[in-house]
Amino acid sequence: MERGFEKEEAPLLRVEGLTKRYLRGGPPVVEGVGFEVAPGEIFALLGPSGCGKTTTLRLIAGFERADEGRVWLAGQEVTRWPPERRGVGFVFQDYALFPHLSVWQNVAFGLRHLKGRARWARVEEVLGLVGLTVFKDRKPGELSGGQQQRVALARAIAPGPRLILLDEPFSSLDAALRQATRDEVRAMLKQAGIGAVLVTHDQEEALSFADRLAVMRGGRLEQTGTPEEVYLRPRTPFVAQFLGRTNLIPGEARGGWAETPLGRVALVDEAHGPVLLSLRPEGLGLAAPLGHLGERQLEGVVLAREFKGHDLTYRVRVGNRELTVQEGPESPFRAGDRVRLLVRAKAVVVGQGR
Amino acid sequence: MVVQTFRPVPLPLLAVALLVGLGVLLPLVYLGLRAAQAEPQQLAEIVLRPRNLQLLGNTLALLLGVIALTTLLALPLAWLTSRTDLRGRRLWTLLLTLPLAVPGYVGVFGFFGATGGSGWLSGLLGFTWPRPTGYLGALGVLTLFTYPYLFLNLRAALLGLDSALEESARSLGYRGLQVFFRVVLPQLRPALYAGWLLVGLHVLGDFGVVSLVRFETFSYAIYLQYSSAFDRVYAAWLSLMLLLLTGSLLWLEARLLKNLAFSRVGLGSSRLPRRTPLGYWALPAYAFLLLPVVGALVVPLVSIGYWVVQYPADHLNGWEGVVQALRNSAQASAPAALLSALMALPLAYLGVRYPSRLTRALERVAYLGYATPPLAFALALIFFSLRGAPFLYQTLALLVLAYALHFLAEAIGPVRSALYQAPPRLEEAARSLGFSPLGAFFRATFPLLRRGMLASMALVFLSAMKELPLTFLLAPVGYSTLATRIWGYTSEALFAEAAPYALLVVLLSAGFVGLLLTQER
Numbered sequence: 001m002e003r004g005f006e007k008e009e010a011p012l013l014r015v016e017g018l019t020k021r022y023l024r025g026g027p028p029v030v031e032g033v034g035f036e037v038a039p040g041e042i043f044a045l046l047g048p049s050g051c052g053k054t055t056t057l058r059l060i061a062g063f064e065r066a067d068e069g070r071v072w073l074a075g076q077e078v079t080r081w082p083p084e085r086r087g088v089g090f091v092f093q094d095y096a097l098f099p100h101l102s103v104w105q106n107v108a109f110g111l112r113h114l115k116g117r118a119r120w121a122r123v124e125e126v127l128g129l130v131g132l133t134v135f136k137d138r139k140p141g142e143l144s145g146g147q148q149q150r151v152a153l154a155r156a157i158a159p160g161p162r163l164i165l166l167d168e169p170f171s172s173l174d175a176a177l178r179q180a181t182r183d184e185v186r187a188m189l190k191q192a193g194i195g196a197v198l199v200t201h202d203q204e205e206a207l208s209f210a211d212r213l214a215v216m217r218g219g220r221l222e223q224t225g226t227p228e229e230v231y232l233r234p235r236t237p238f239v240a241q242f243l244g245r246t247n248l249i250p251g252e253a254r255g256g257w258a259e260t261p262l263g264r265v266a267l268v269d270e271a272h273g274p275v276l277l278s279l280r281p282e283g284l285g286l287a288a289p290l291g292h293l294g295e296r297q298l299e300g301v302v303l304a305r306e307f308k309g310h311d312l313t314y315r316v317r318v319g320n321r322e323l324t325v326q327e328g329p330e331s332p333f334r335a336g337d338r339v340r341l342l343v344r345a346k347a348v349v350v351g352q353g354r
Numbered sequence: 355m356v357v358q359t360f361r362p363v364p365l366p367l368l369a370v371a372l373l374v375g376l377g378v379l380l381p382l383v384y385l386g387l388r389a390a391q392a393e394p395q396q397l398a399e400i401v402l403r404p405r406n407l408q409l410l411g412n413t414l415a416l417l418l419g420v421i422a423l424t425t426l427l428a429l430p431l432a433w434l435t436s437r438t439d440l441r442g443r444r445l446w447t448l449l450l451t452l453p454l455a456v457p458g459y460v461g462v463f464g465f466f467g468a469t470g471g472s473g474w475l476s477g478l479l480g481f482t483w484p485r486p487t488g489y490l491g492a493l494g495v496l497t498l499f500t501y502p503y504l505f506l507n508l509r510a511a512l513l514g515l516d517s518a519l520e521e522s523a524r525s526l527g528y529r530g531l532q533v534f535f536r537v538v539l540p541q542l543r544p545a546l547y548a549g550w551l552l553v554g555l556h557v558l559g560d561f562g563v564v565s566l567v568r569f570e571t572f573s574y575a576i577y578l579q580y581s582s583a584f585d586r587v588y589a590a591w592l593s594l595m596l597l598l599l600t601g602s603l604l605w606l607e608a609r610l611l612k613n614l615a616f617s618r619v620g621l622g623s624s625r626l627p628r629r630t631p632l633g634y635w636a637l638p639a640y641a642f643l644l645l646p647v648v649g650a651l652v653v654p655l656v657s658i659g660y661w662v663v664q665y666p667a668d669h670l671n672g673w674e675g676v677v678q679a680l681r682n683s684a685q686a687s688a689p690a691a692l693l694s695a696l697m698a699l700p701l702a703y704l705g706v707r708y709p710s711r712l713t714r715a716l717e718r719v720a721y722l723g724y725a726t727p728p729l730a731f732a733l734a735l736i737f738f739s740l741r742g743a744p745f746l747y748q749t750l751a752l753l754v755l756a757y758a759l760h761f762l763a764e765a766i767g768p769v770r771s772a773l774y775q776a777p778p779r780l781e782e783a784a785r786s787l788g789f790s791p792l793g794a795f796f797r798a799t800f801p802l803l804r805r806g807m808l809a810s811m812a813l814v815f816l817s818a819m820k821e822l823p824l825t826f827l828l829a830p831v832g833y834s835t836l837a838t839r840i841w842g843y844t845s846e847a848l849f850a851e852a853a854p855y856a857l858l859v860v861l862l863s864a865g866f867v868g869l870l871l872t873q874e875r
């Protein structure tokens with residue numbers, strides 16, 4: 001047995017066929033979930049609330065027992081292990097800081113194996129890492145939300161886990177703070193080489209924070225991949241709609257293109273037969289209608305215009321269909337204008353059949 | 355996201371909780387068995403005694419009388435302190451709540467010490483005020499010392515009412531009093547029922563007052579059976595009838611509240627209701643407020659003061675007797691407080707963290723121990739210990755156990771509130787940082803429960819210090835406490851001898867109220 005070799009190859013976290021029901025015989029909250037996380041990789045579980053993503057995280061941490069499926073950490077199966085044996089850090093949505101302990105004591109809480117100077121040094125090191133050294137004697141109640149968040153992170157990484165689990169860690173922060181904290185945390189995790197699983201319902205957060213992500217719905221994973229893959233090539237209508245906005249259009253695929261109510265549209269991947277296509281708003285454009293084109297152009301009416309500074313979103317009615325179109329900020333059309341719709345990008349097949 | 359988790363209840367915790375539940379239930383069950391032991395003929399003779407009917411009549415008359423009188427007193431008091439422009443509403447509320455802390459037997463001492471030939475009232479007024487005895491005495495004293503239960507419930511309800519409802523009734527053409535009867539009163543029903551239940555349980559459980567004013571209710575009859583002609587089977591049957599009465603009260607309350615489930619009012623309105631200006635009615639209003647304050651606070655306090663200064667220094671062992679009784683009371687109450695808090699911890703923990711039918715039932719059992727008339731509970735414990743554990747009979751340990759089980763409900767409250775302050779996430783965080791389930795509980799949750807546990811212990815300690823009927827039946831021979839001394843001296847009209855004990859009990863009671871008020875904050 002070449003164990004050393006096997007350890008080298010083993011992913012940091014491997015989850016297989018996880019299934020969990022809260023009520024015996026009831027519907028599963030998590031069903032057949034499986035994915036892998038490489039050492040140092042940041043993985044996001046993205047989905048609407050109630051999709052089972054937090055439960056999945058709690059199954060990995062060991063707070064809940066899986067009904068079926070297995071969990072490996074660095075090649076070691078831990079499915080039946082209690083949380084304290086797994087050595088996985090956990091950052092709670094509401095941080096769950098110990099209110100009776102100071103910041104310093106909170107961070108030192110998990111460092112039972114260290115004594116004296118070594119313990120002191122580690123706490124100071126981690127506090128320095130999150131920039132909270134000056135606050136170390138305060139109680140959690142005396143800190144701002146962002147500071148509490150950093151204490152929670154420091155407490156989780158202090159014992160030196162190779163994997164930490166983050167349960168919507170940025171959702172209690174206000175928008176301005178969120179972006180900055182997210183960048184800081186990401187940089188810190190990368191610097192320390194800690195792998196992470198992030199649970200979030202915020203698609204922008206998942207796209208910008210994770211190396212890879214999985215979109216979850218109704219207890220199942222719908223698609224797993226890098227942010228680019230999942231955004232650019234969604235495999236289901238749900239994924240296409242949940243990650244950003246999109247227009248779903250039915251069509252008849254004929255190899256590299258499809259016949260649709262918007263005319264012929266090029267496809268990213270070849271397909272045949274009836275399909276459902278996703279066209280992102282930025283793949284569409286508007287222009288003034290040209291008289292000489294007559295029936296051959298795709299005419300529509302602007303229903304609404306939403307100016308957002310860096311870009312502009314139109315709601316346009318074409319035939320009996322409403323479409324979302326994204327244009328540059330200088331685009332001149334107003335509600336009620338007649339426009340010509342342009343399809344600029346290739347469409348992605350998100351569903352086969354009727 | 356709220357995760358409603360089904361997790362198996364930790365078995366050791368459940369075992370402890372079940373044991374506690376059994377501790378409350380077993381004696382009562384055994385009481386039933388003991389009562390059923392009678393021969394059929396004897397049974398018929400016991401149950402069909404005409405005296406039972408008379409006792410039932412007396413008990414019911416007292417129960418209904420006190421409920422009616424407390425309502426007549428508490429409803430206007432609650433309205434005056436919540437809905438009018440009266441001055442010092444907070445102070446009045448505090449003063450009107452305080453009688454809650456004065457045990458009934460101290461109340462009787464206060465009235466006995468004031469009235470009759472030797473009372474201070476006769477010196478003050480020049481004529482002899484009659485001593486309150488019999489039905490009217492019991493009615494008056496119990497009303498004065500139990501109305502706060504109703505008062506507090508009604509006041510809270512009045513403050514929580516949505517004033518928009520009253521305003522819409524007015525806009526529909528109803529006048530002040532009509533609005534009160536048509537709109538306000540119906541909404542007060544849950545508060546009324548809750549208050550009546552508390553008052554009723556107190557009346558049924560009372561022993562100190564009825565025994566001192568010599569009004570024969572079930573409690574008094576049980577005591578007579580126990581102290582003189584100790585007919586065990588008959589005493590068991592009397593206790594059983596009293597329990598049945600208590601059970602009916604609880605059942606009735608549950609039934610009435612069930613039908614009201616939809617008429618309860620949410621506390622959503624943030625706007626305070628308009629305060630009614632009293633105008634010329636202010637003076638009578640103040641006089642009315644003063645009535646219970648004088649009766650339930652001033653009279654007992656003056657009596658205590660009047661008689662303390664006449665305390666015969668050479669009496670028995672003089673002040674040493676007082677110290678001894680205080681020490682005895684504390685010796686039984688302190689371990690009971692500790693035990694009660696320790697028993698409350700698993701019950702509250704299971705109830706909060708593992709809510710299920712079973713854990714709710716276990717918590718209810720604890721409340722049942724509190725609702726059980728103490729005399730019946732004490733008698734059940736005596737029977738049970740004589741049969742199951744004779745070495746416990748007539749020991750301090752049995753008294754401690756009785757206190758702890760009876761006051762368990764008081765101990766659960768603060769522990770439970772503290773548990774709500776400690777989210778389960780804290781324990782999970784500790785687990786993910788390498789602590790075992792037990793370690794996580796003691797490192798993460800327990801430090802947050804310390805205050806609650808201390809409050810629980812203090813509440814039980816202070817309650818046990820003034821407990822009379824349990825002490826009366828279960829204390830070892832010759833073991834007198836503050837409560838039994840007051841009762842003994844008062845029943846022999848030795849008011850000067852009783853006074854220092856009463857003073858101590860009143861001071862302890864003040865501590866109790868103070869503690870309750872800080873807990874509410």
